[in-house]
Amino acid sequence: MYISFGEAETFLRNCKDAVIITHRNPDGDCIGAGFGLKDILQQLGIRSRVVCHDDFPERFDFLTNVGAGEDFEPQTVIAVDVADPSLMGKYQEIYGKRVQLCIDHHVSNKNYAEKTLLRADASATCEVIYQLAESMGLDISRHCAMCLYTGIATDTGCFRFDCTTYRTHEAVADIMKKFDINFARINRYMFDVKSEGRIKLESMLNGMMELYLGGKLCIIAVTNEIMEKVGIDSSELEGFANLTLQLEKTEIGIFIRERENDFKCSFRSSGDINVSEICQQLGGGGHAKASGCNMAGTLDEVKTKMIETVREALC
Numbered sequence: 001m002y003i004s005f006g007e008a009e010t011f012l013r014n015c016k017d018a019v020i021i022t023h024r025n026p027d028g029d030c031i032g033a034g035f036g037l038k039d040i041l042q043q044l045g046i047r048s049r050v051v052c053h054d055d056f057p058e059r060f061d062f063l064t065n066v067g068a069g070e071d072f073e074p075q076t077v078i079a080v081d082v083a084d085p086s087l088m089g090k091y092q093e094i095y096g097k098r099v100q101l102c103i104d105h106h107v108s109n110k111n112y113a114e115k116t117l118l119r120a121d122a123s124a125t126c127e128v129i130y131q132l133a134e135s136m137g138l139d140i141s142r143h144c145a146m147c148l149y150t151g152i153a154t155d156t157g158c159f160r161f162d163c164t165t166y167r168t169h170e171a172v173a174d175i176m177k178k179f180d181i182n183f184a185r186i187n188r189y190m191f192d193v194k195s196e197g198r199i200k201l202e203s204m205l206n207g208m209m210e211l212y213l214g215g216k217l218c219i220i221a222v223t224n225e226i227m228e229k230v231g232i233d234s235s236e237l238e239g240f241a242n243l244t245l246q247l248e249k250t251e252i253g254i255f256i257r258e259r260e261n262d263f264k265c266s267f268r269s270s271g272d273i274n275v276s277e278i279c280q281q282l283g284g285g286g287h288a289k290a291s292g293c294n295m296a297g298t299l300d301e302v303k304t305k306m307i308e309t310v311r312e313a314l315c
């Protein structure tokens, strides 16, 4: 059931001992939303714990160093930025069927929770949480402000992507007005600072771009072998997907990364093609301009399937 800000407020004010689930391959938005909501609950006198299938990458230490939360048997299950319970990884089995509240901004949200606060026009789940705090009349903490800023900045590619609206800027303007935070420093760590392995991989990138369908489709695939060679793990591949759209004629970019048992495929659209629809055909989902799906098989099989599906979508 989709709910309003008012209903979400009532839920939050009356909940107890909450576990907050983020998605696997955690990014700035789910980490910011998880830890930001934890702060808000704390303000309301409610204890909570943030969980994730994967470790939080080190560059988010400035948000996660408050600790994930106490150990307790949760009475409330909340998911943030999780469009589909399968994205919870190992937590799907434990909590997937009993999520009471989901806060999200993915148009492809599977409506799996008892109550869903969905704002598909929001740039980030952190923007939704900012609006929620506003409507609750809460003065958020400085740490919460850093969490929400980071989620909004990362999901908008530092306010460049299509999902950025005047409301996004208003939210961030308000945060900037109220808090003395080194935003430039956050941006530097989110967008500029890279590991040596990542720099090595980026220098290999030009040779790894594969063009199909007359250049309208660009695929970059990073295998475990390549990651091992340059010495990075998949948590450092954030932001790579956008590099598939650098060529002017490219309409769809797909960034494929190998995982243990399958391939994670991130789709980007530079124009009018809705990649969320393409990904939903492949069992995934996301946003119109940025979506993803997971595919099993060999890399060649996965690529063939991608090319065929995109070919049909381009017709």
Ligand SMILES: [Mn+2]
Pocket: 029, 030, 081, 105, 123, 124, 125, 155
């Ligand atoms: Mn998000």
